[in-house]
Amino acid sequence: MASSAFRLSCSLAGHQMDVRGLAATLHPAGAFVSVSRDRTARVWAPHSPNRGFTQMHCMNGHSNFVSCVCIIAPNDTYPRGLIVTGGNDHNICVFTLDSPAPLYILKGHKNTVCSLSAGKFGTLLSGSWDTTSKVWLNEKCLMTLQGHTAAVWAVKILPEQGFMLTGSADKTIKMWKAGRCEQTFTGHNDCVRGLAILNELEFLSCSNDATVRRWQITGQCLHIYYGHTNYIYCLSVFPNGEDFVTTGEDRSLRIWKRGECTQTIRLPAQSIWSCCVLDNGDIVVGSSDGIIRVFTEAEERTATAEEIQTFENELSSATIDPKTGDLGDININELPGREHLDEPGTREGQTRLIRVGDSVHAYQWSVIDGRWVKIGDVVGSSGGTQKTSGKVLYEGKEFDYVFTIDINEGGPSMKLPYNITDDPWLVAHNFLQKNDLNPMFLDQVANFIIENTKGHTLGSTGSGFSDPFTGSGRYIPGTGLSSGGTSGVDPFTGSGRYVPGSTPSNLAPSAGGDPFTGGNAYVSTDGHVGTLPISNPYFPKKDPVTFDQANITQILGKLKELNGSTPDEQKLSEGDLQMLEKFISIVSTPSTLETPTAQQLEILWKAAQWPEDIVFPVLDILRLAMRHPAVNEHFCSGNYSTQFSNYLLNKINLQGKPANQILVLRTVCNCFSSPSYGSKLMMSLRETILSQAIEMKSASNKNVHIALSTLILNYAVNLHAGNDIEGKANCLSIISTAIEALQDYEAVFRLLVALGTIISDDPNALQLAQSLGVDSQIRKYSAVSDPVKVGDCCRFVLKML
Numbered sequence: 001m002a003s004s005a006f007r008l009s010c011s012l013a014g015h016q017m018d019v020r021g022l023a024a025t026l027h028p029a030g031a032f033v034s035v036s037r038d039r040t041a042r043v044w045a046p047h048s049p050n051r052g053f054t055q056m057h058c059m060n061g062h063s064n065f066v067s068c069v070c071i072i073a074p075n076d077t078y079p080r081g082l083i084v085t086g087g088n089d090h091n092i093c094v095f096t097l098d099s100p101a102p103l104y105i106l107k108g109h110k111n112t113v114c115s116l117s118a119g120k121f122g123t124l125l126s127g128s129w130d131t132t133s134k135v136w137l138n139e140k141c142l143m144t145l146q147g148h149t150a151a152v153w154a155v156k157i158l159p160e161q162g163f164m165l166t167g168s169a170d171k172t173i174k175m176w177k178a179g180r181c182e183q184t185f186t187g188h189n190d191c192v193r194g195l196a197i198l199n200e201l202e203f204l205s206c207s208n209d210a211t212v213r214r215w216q217i218t219g220q221c222l223h224i225y226y227g228h229t230n231y232i233y234c235l236s237v238f239p240n241g242e243d244f245v246t247t248g249e250d251r252s253l254r255i256w257k258r259g260e261c262t263q264t265i266r267l268p269a270q271s272i273w274s275c276c277v278l279d280n281g282d283i284v285v286g287s288s289d290g291i292i293r294v295f296t297e298a299e300e301r302t303a304t305a306e307e308i309q310t311f312e313n314e315l316s317s318a319t320i321d322p323k324t325g326d327l328g329d330i331n332i333n334e335l336p337g338r339e340h341l342d343e344p345g346t347r348e349g350q351t352r353l354i355r356v357g358d359s360v361h362a363y364q365w366s367v368i369d370g371r372w373v374k375i376g377d378v379v380g381s382s383g384g385t386q387k388t389s390g391k392v393l394y395e396g397k398e399f400d401y402v403f404t405i406d407i408n409e410g411g412p413s414m415k416l417p418y419n420i421t422d423d424p425w426l427v428a429h430n431f432l433q434k435n436d437l438n439p440m441f442l443d444q445v446a447n448f449i450i451e452n453t454k455g456h457t458l459g460s461t462g463s464g465f466s467d468p469f470t471g472s473g474r475y476i477p478g479t480g481l482s483s484g485g486t487s488g489v490d491p492f493t494g495s496g497r498y499v500p501g502s503t504p505s506n507l508a509p510s511a512g513g514d515p516f517t518g519g520n521a522y523v524s525t526d527g528h529v530g531t532l533p534i535s536n537p538y539f540p541k542k543d544p545v546t547f548d549q550a551n552i553t554q555i556l557g558k559l560k561e562l563n564g565s566t567p568d569e570q571k572l573s574e575g576d577l578q579m580l581e582k583f584i585s586i587v588s589t590p591s592t593l594e595t596p597t598a599q600q601l602e603i604l605w606k607a608a609q610w611p612e613d614i615v616f617p618v619l620d621i622l623r624l625a626m627r628h629p630a631v632n633e634h635f636c637s638g639n640y641s642t643q644f645s646n647y648l649l650n651k652i653n654l655q656g657k658p659a660n661q662i663l664v665l666r667t668v669c670n671c672f673s674s675p676s677y678g679s680k681l682m683m684s685l686r687e688t689i690l691s692q693a694i695e696m697k698s699a700s701n702k703n704v705h706i707a708l709s710t711l712i713l714n715y716a717v718n719l720h721a722g723n724d725i726e727g728k729a730n731c732l733s734i735i736s737t738a739i740e741a742l743q744d745y746e747a748v749f750r751l752l753v754a755l756g757t758i759i760s761d762d763p764n765a766l767q768l769a770q771s772l773g774v775d776s777q778i779r780k781y782s783a784v785s786d787p788v789k790v791g792d793c794c795r796f797v798l799k800m801l
Helices: 305-316 338-342 424-434 439-453 552-563 574-587 598-607 616-625 629-636 640-651 658-671 678-684 686-698 702-720 725-741 745-759 763-771 774-783 788-800
Strands: 007-012 019-024 032-036 040-046 053-060 066-072 082-087 092-095 104-106 113-118 123-128 133-137 140-145 152-157 163-168 173-177 180-185 192-197 202-207 211-216 221-226 232-237 244-248 252-257 260-266 274-277 283-286 292-296 351-356 359-366 371-378 392-394 397-399 401-405 414-418
Touching: 007 053, 007 305, 019 274, 019 283, 032 066, 032 283, 040 066, 040 082, 082 113, 082 123, 123 152, 123 163, 123 763, 133 163, 133 725, 133 763, 140 725, 163 192, 202 232, 202 244, 211 232, 244 274, 252 283, 260 371, 305 371, 338 351, 351 371, 397 414, 401 439, 414 424, 414 439, 424 439, 552 574, 552 616, 574 598, 574 616, 598 616, 616 658, 629 640, 629 678, 640 658, 640 678, 640 686, 658 678, 658 686, 658 702, 678 686, 678 702, 686 702, 686 725, 702 725, 702 745, 725 745, 725 763, 725 774, 745 763, 745 774, 745 788, 763 774, 774 788
Parallel strands: 019 066, 066 113, 113 152, 152 192, 192 232, 232 274
Antiparallel strands: 007 292, 019 032, 032 040, 040 053, 066 082, 082 092, 092 104, 113 123, 123 133, 133 140, 152 163, 163 173, 173 180, 192 202, 202 211, 211 221, 232 244, 244 252, 252 260, 274 283, 283 292, 351 359, 359 371, 392 397, 401 414
């Protein structure tokens, strides 16, 4: 019998206030960490071979209460792993097992850090009352996840695929990939308080709505688990990856097996804040009385009879507030006496109320012991009918009343939920039907409802707690919720038409020796998939890729043709056209010593203001011109840089004409040809340009995709040489997003080179790419044999990952 249910193993005193978080550790084996409002974190190591735990380490670092904890897995630098805590002081402290002081402190959140999760390769995810989540690696914040409108109470990193989950007081769960929200899960009716991973495709969530939900990462809710009668704060999964435990505000720990609540354990504390399952299957629970309790199925780890009796004495002397439990409304005069306990219960965890003089005692049926166990005294229940001032939660919904009905003396009790606005006869009818009871009881049940609600006025619900974590007065930050081209001249007609962006995608850079194209391109000797050349000719890429090829005659011809349809105030004179033609001859060969004149540059800028449907030949000229050092300096520094930047950003949009989309992306790429001016300006605009450009992934033109991937590559080239880990994180996020969407092999190849460039020579960037799961995104390209460079480059990247 001892192995069929959980019993107390031990109680651990040490914390002076509520135990808010728990996490199992890998070192020492079988240990766990607890965090508390007393501002400390403590490591508890098991006695060996005896039952119980000993406090082996106490850590201090927060200036206010500590609310969450997680463990970063061991690595070469820290072979025993790291302990990470989050607190009300807005900070995250990272500890080793060797020191009571933090190894380092992560700052960046603007309010309480209330949830933490560690992933592979040292990645850390944090959630805060400031409505954001942050991704950290080592001592740096890599990205901030924004999208929730209230506190982020729960976070989890899925073990594979690079997905991250966040649960919020805005009642939603969001799934993120590489910094972008991929899915929003809705269904909970109140704050999402906890998350737990079942496997790569499924996870659990718990909520203040007193339910647990099982989800697929595709968005489908597979099941809703009912059982708790108040807020559920925490859940933890057993090693089998299927069964789980939950704790909450109804003073209970509940064990769920095969989809059913198989055991309810009441504790002598109101708020059961935290729980974790150890590798041996034991359950650790932290509560508002500052005591940690461990429960086990193993007979050899079960507490002594004296310890169990002490626990039951503590439980029986506890006081119960009906507003926070599942006791419903109580009329003390109608309650039975102790003789009611002579009848056995019908299910594990069944509650029965007994009148003892002017007091009400609550008992719970224990199947394993075959007896009623006292779980406390009900306060405020003497002197007739006691009406709770707040709503009662039942099966995830709020009711004004939840009555306990005994149709047959000694038979099982049944719950009857009722709202003051309901028709008592209809409620009684539905109750009888739901429980398969004889209709003859209709009048009896309806009259019971009427009598027990007569004269009651339902007031507003009070929180009932001083704790800011729960209740109606809890802190919920941020809840104040504060096309195609134009008609005109068709530039795409005629047998000799000029089609911008139709040049071959094998675009050679200005400098020779580039592995992308041309006679110097790498070609596998045998074309055999899976065979890599001895050295990697693809990355890290050191120089930007520019778009150089152009048919000058066609560009000029189209420019002159469209000039005739330009508004008079923007029309170029014959002299202007001649000067622009001279300008093109200068900039088409940027190595020339000749420098464009200021007047020529003014004419180009005037033409660049042409209407959207005819400006594309001017953009093509601008694209070529940006390779010339003098032109690059003119537009990317000084007085022109701001208006030039705004011009480009205005043109980078998904609603523009495809020709303009291609050419503006190529123009930005060519800006990188000057390290001192264009490259510097584009790097200062990195986040804005990339966030707008990535929207082009949904364009249907493959040349847009190639230009987009080249732009990402040029940013990777510039980031490679520096230590801007946030910039690299942003670029990795963009690469991950683009590689999911782009199909053209040339575009994919350039993204692979960008990825390889970013992670080369930077362990932090490599770790981040690994944690984002990019290896699973690109693996399919390792089998591509035509073009050979795609498969070869992919395998080189995978080798690094």
